[in-house]
Amino acid sequence: xxxxxxGEEATRTDVAWVRILKELWRxxxxxxGIIILLVVAIMAVFGPILFPFNPDKIGTTASSILQSPxxxxxxxxxxxxxxxxxxxxxxxRISLLVGITATLIAMIVGSVIGLxxxxxxxxxxxxxxxxxxxxxxxxxxxxxxxxxxxxGTNLAVxxxxxxxxxxxxxxxxxxxxxxxxxxxxxxxxxxxxxxxSTRIIGVHILPNVAPxxxxxxxxxxxxxILAEATLAFLGLGDPTQISWGSMLHFAxxxxxxxxxxxxxxxxxxxxxxxxxxxxxLAGNSLDRILNPRLxxxx
Amino acid sequence: xxxxxxxxxLEGVPGKRRLHLPYMVRKLIGLGITLLAVxxxxxxxxxxxxxxxxxxxxxxxxxxxxxxxxxxxxxGLNHPVWEQFLIYLRSLAHGNLGFxxxxxxxxxxxxGERMVNTLxxxxxxxxxxxxxxxxxxxxxxxxxxTKFDSNTVVGSxxxxxxxxxxxxxxxxFAFGVWLNILPTNGISTPGAVYTNPLQAFADVAxxxxxxxxxxxLVDIGQFVLVTRSSLIDVFTEDFMTTAKAKGMxxxxxxxxxxxxNALLPVVTASALYIGxxxxxxxxxxxxxxxxxxxxxxxxxxxxxxxxxxxxxxxxFAITVILANFVSDLLYRRLDPRVREA
Numbered sequence: 001x002x003x004x005x006x007g008e009e010a011t012r013t014d015v016a017w018v019r020i021l022k023e024l025w026r027x028x029x030x031x032x033g034i035i036i037l038l039v040v041a042i043m044a045v046f047g048p049i050l051f052p053f054n055p056d057k058i059g060t061t062a063s064s065i066l067q068s069p070x071x072x073x074x075x076x077x078x079x080x081x082x083x084x085x086x087x088x089x090x091x092x093r094i095s096l097l098v099g100i101t102a103t104l105i106a107m108i109v110g111s112v113i114g115l116x117x118x119x120x121x122x123x124x125x126x127x128x129x130x131x132x133x134x135x136x137x138x139x140x141x142x143x144x145x146x147x148x149x150x151x152g153t154n155l156a157v158x159x160x161x162x163x164x165x166x167x168x169x170x171x172x173x174x175x176x177x178x179x180x181x182x183x184x185x186x187x188x189x190x191x192x193x194x195x196x197s198t199r200i201i202g203v204h205i206l207p208n209v210a211p212x213x214x215x216x217x218x219x220x221x222x223x224x225i226l227a228e229a230t231l232a233f234l235g236l237g238d239p240t241q242i243s244w245g246s247m248l249h250f251a252x253x254x255x256x257x258x259x260x261x262x263x264x265x266x267x268x269x270x271x272x273x274x275x276x277x278x279x280x281l282a283g284n285s286l287d288r289i290l291n292p293r294l295x296x297x298x
Numbered sequence: 299x300x301x302x303x304x305x306x307x308l309e310g311v312p313g314k315r316r317l318h319l320p321y322m323v324r325k326l327i328g329l330g331i332t333l334l335a336v337x338x339x340x341x342x343x344x345x346x347x348x349x350x351x352x353x354x355x356x357x358x359x360x361x362x363x364x365x366x367x368x369x370x371x372x373x374g375l376n377h378p379v380w381e382q383f384l385i386y387l388r389s390l391a392h393g394n395l396g397f398x399x400x401x402x403x404x405x406x407x408x409x410g411e412r413m414v415n416t417l418x419x420x421x422x423x424x425x426x427x428x429x430x431x432x433x434x435x436x437x438x439x440x441x442x443x444t445k446f447d448s449n450t451v452v453g454s455x456x457x458x459x460x461x462x463x464x465x466x467x468x469x470x471f472a473f474g475v476w477l478n479i480l481p482t483n484g485i486s487t488p489g490a491v492y493t494n495p496l497q498a499f500a501d502v503a504x505x506x507x508x509x510x511x512x513x514x515l516v517d518i519g520q521f522v523l524v525t526r527s528s529l530i531d532v533f534t535e536d537f538m539t540t541a542k543a544k545g546m547x548x549x550x551x552x553x554x555x556x557x558x559n560a561l562l563p564v565v566t567a568s569a570l571y572i573g574x575x576x577x578x579x580x581x582x583x584x585x586x587x588x589x590x591x592x593x594x595x596x597x598x599x600x601x602x603x604x605x606x607x608x609x610x611x612x613x614f615a616i617t618v619i620l621a622n623f624v625s626d627l628l629y630r631r632l633d634p635r636v637r638e639a
Contacts, residue, residue: 134335137622141577142595142614149599149607150343223551225463230581233463235600248464257471265471269464276459284455 005152006290020211023289024282031290033282040275044096053242057082069263076263078247079254087242088267094243095275098159099225106170106224107217111209113167114174115201119181129175136168144227148236155238162227166220173216177209211290219283222276229272244268329623336615341386344608345379395612400597405609408594409434413613414578415485416590423575426514431521432564434556437559438522439529440552451526452498454519462578466512466585473508481505483587509586513578517571524567529560565629572621576614 024030067077074085081090147161181187187204195203230238232245233252251257251265319327365459395405438450452599474482481487486594492498532538533556541555583592591610598606 046534077541136618137332137513137573138336139573139576139614139618141580142611145580145595145599146343148604149604214545222456227462230463234584234596235460245461248461248467252463252467257467258475260475262471265464265467266419269461269467272461272464273456273459277456280455280459292554 010099017211020286020289022061024285026286029281030285033278033280033285036274036278037282040092040278040287041096043089044092047092048086050090051083051086051089053083053086053090055082055242068261076261078264079250079256084247084264084267086262087169087247088244088271090242091244091247091268092271092275094155094238094241095225095228095245095272097153098162098228098243099221099275099279102159102163102166102224102228103217103221105160106166106215106220109164110170111166111174111213114171115178115209117171118175118178119197119201119205121189125175132171135165136172138165140165140227142228144231145234145236148231152230153236153238155241158228158231158236162224162231166224166227170213170216170220173217174209174213177212178205181205181208211286215283215286215290218279218286222279225272225276225279323423325623325627328539329619332619333616336381336619337387337390339614340608340612340615341383345382345386362402363429395609398603400603401606402602405605408606409591409609409613412590415588416583416592419506419513419582419588420575420579420589422506422510423513423517423578427517427571427575428523428568431518432516432525432561434518434526435522436529436552436557436560439533439556440548442530442533447526450522454522457515457519458523460516462512462516463579463581463585465515466509466582469508469512470585480508482508485576485589505586509582509588512585513575513582516578517574520571520574521564521567525560525564528555528563532556532559535559544615562629562633565625565632569622569625572625573618576618 024034067073069076073083075294076084078084078087085196113128113132117125117132133287143165146160147165148158151157151161187200190200190204228237229248230241232243233249235245235249235253237246237249245268247268248265251261256264342395374382377385393406395409397403398405398408400407434450434454438447441447457494470482473480481639483505486498487505490501492501529552538551538555541551546555578593579590580595582588583590584596587593591613594606595610595614597603
C-alpha cells in the first residue's frame with residue numbers, strides 16, 4: 001500500500017542490495033575485484049594461523065640474513081634472518097584493518113556532514129561546505145605525515161589520522177545526493193504527511209544514499225591502504241606491528257635494495273598493488289552500477 | 299575548490315543588501331580566507347595541540363621550573379594564544395619560518411635551494427604526466443572497445459594502485475643495482491668537476507630521469523582515465539554526429555572537435571593531481587635522495603625537527619592552494635559557459 005502512495009521510488013532496499021551484488025558479479029572488473037578481495041581476506045585471516053611469525057627467531061649466522069627463497073624460507077629472510085613469508089601474511093592483516101576501519105571513520109564523518117549540509121541548507125550548508133572544501137584542497141599525504149609525527153605512531157592514532165583526512169569527498173557526494181532526493185516526490189509527500197526531518201533522513205534519505213556511500217567507501221579503502229603503506233614506509237608506522245609498508249621501510253633503510261635482495265621488497269609491494277587494485281576494481285564497478293549519471297552512458 | 303567560493307556567503311544572507319563584487323575580487327577574498335585558514339591550522343597544530351611545546355622543544359623531561367619559564371618567554375609562549383598568532387603572522391610576513399632543531403640554521407635558509415630542486419622534479423614529471431596521459435587517453439577513447447582500449451584502462455588502474463615509493467625501489471633495483479646504467483642517488487655526482495656548464499647539465503639531467511619517471515608513472519593512469527571518459531562523453535554530443543555526417547576525417551574529428559571539448563574535466567583533474575603529486579614527491583625524493591622539500595620532510599620527520607616539518611607542510615599546502623586557484627581561473631577562461639555565470 002505504502003509503495004503506491006509514495007511512488008515507485010520507495011522500493012524495499014534489501015532487495016536492492018541483492019540486485020547490486022548480482023550485477024557486481026556479472027560485471028567483469030567487479031567479479032575480478034570480488035575474487036581478489038576474497039583471496040586476500042582468507043589469506044589475512046588464516047595465513048598467520050597456519051604460518052605463525054616469531055619475531056624473536058632471528059638468524060645467528062651471517063649466512064642466515066637476507067637469504068634468497070628456499071624450501072625452508074619460501075620468500076627468503078630479512079636483514080635479521082627472519083622469515084619473510086610469515087611477515088607477509090601478517091602484514092595483510094594490518095593493511096586491511098587500517099584500510100577498512102579508517103574508511104568506516106571517514107564514512108561516518110562524511111555522511112553526517114553531508115546529510116546535515118544537504119538537509120539544513122542555508123548558512124549551515126555554506127559553512128560546512130567551506131570546511132569540507134578546505135580539507136579537500138589540503139594535500140593528503142603531507143597532512144597525514146604531519147599529524148602522525150605530532151600525535152604519535154600507534155595503530156589507533158594512525159587509523160584516526162587517515163580516517164579523518166579521507167572524509168571530504170564522501171561528504172560532497174552525500175550532500176549532492178541529499179539535495180536531489182530532497183526534492184523527489186516521495187520525500188515531499190511524506191513531509192507533507194507530517195514526518196519529522198530526522199525520520200525523513202533515517203527512513204527515506206539514508207537508505208537511498210547508502211548504496212552510493214558504499215560504492216565510494218570501497219574506493220576510499222584503496223586510498224587509505226596506500227596512505228598507511230606510505231606512512232609506514234616513511235618510518236611513521238606503528239613500531240610494534242608488521243605491515244607491508246613497514247616491511248618496505250626496513251628493506252629500504254637496511255640497504256636490502258642495494259644488495260639486490262629482490263625477495264624482500266618485491267612481495268610486500270605486490271601485496272599492496274593487488275589489494276588496492278581489488279578495492280579499486282570493485283569500487284569502480286559498484287560506482288558504474290549505482291551512479292545514475294554513469295549508467296545512462298553504457 | 300568550488301568556483302563560487304564566497305558568493306553564497308555574500309549574497310545568501312537574508313535581510314541584508316546583496317553585494318555584487320567583481321568576480322576577481324570575490325575569488326581573491328576567498329583565496330585570502332583559505333590561506334589564512336591554512337596558516338591558522340598550521341599554527342594550532344604545532345603550537346596548541348600537542349601537549350607542552352616547551353617539553354617538545356627541550357626534548358627531555360629534565361627541566362627545572364626556572365629553565366622552563368625562561369624557554370617559555372624565549373619562545374613567546376607567555377603571551378595569550380591570539381597574540382602568539384599575530385606574532386606568528388608578522389614573522390611569516392618577514393619570511394621568518396623559525397629555527398631548525400637539527401640544522402641550527404633558520405628554516406628559511408634551508409628551504410630556499412630545496413624548493414628549486416623540487417620544482418625541477420615536479421615540472422619534469424608534470425610535462426610527462428599531462429603529455430603521455432592525454433595522448434593515451436585520447437587514443438584509447440578513439441579506439442573504444444578494442445584490445446588497445448581495454449589494455450590501456452587496465453594498465454592505468456594497475457599504475458594507479460602502485461605505491462609511488464615502491465615503484466621507486468623497483469627502479470633503483472632495476473636500473474641502479476641490476477643494470478647499473480642510471481644514477482639513483484642525489485641530484486649530481488658527488489665530487490664531480492665539470493669542464494663546461496653543459497656537462498653539469500647532463501649530470502643533473504641523468505640524475506633526474508628515474509625520479510621523474512617514477513613520479514609520473516603513478517599519476518599518468520589517472521590522466522588517461524579522465525581524458526578517456528571525458529572524450530567518450532563528448533563523442534555522444536550532437537555536434538560530433540554532425541561533424542561525422544559532414545564527412546570529416548576521423549583524425550580531425552577526434553583531435554580538433556573531440557579533444558578540445560574534452561579537456562575541461564582534465565583541467566579539473568589537474569587540481570586534484572597537484573595535491574597527489576606533492577605526496578608523490580615526498581616518496582620519490584626519499585627513495586632517490588633528491589635534495590628537495592620532500593626529502594627535507596622525510597628527514598624532519600625522522601629527527602622530529604618540528605620547525606622544519608611545520609615549514610614544509612605550510613609550503614606544500616600553500617602551493618597546492620595557489621595551484622588550485624590558478625586551475626580554477628584557467629577553467630573559467632577555457633569554458634565560456636561558466637565565464638558569465
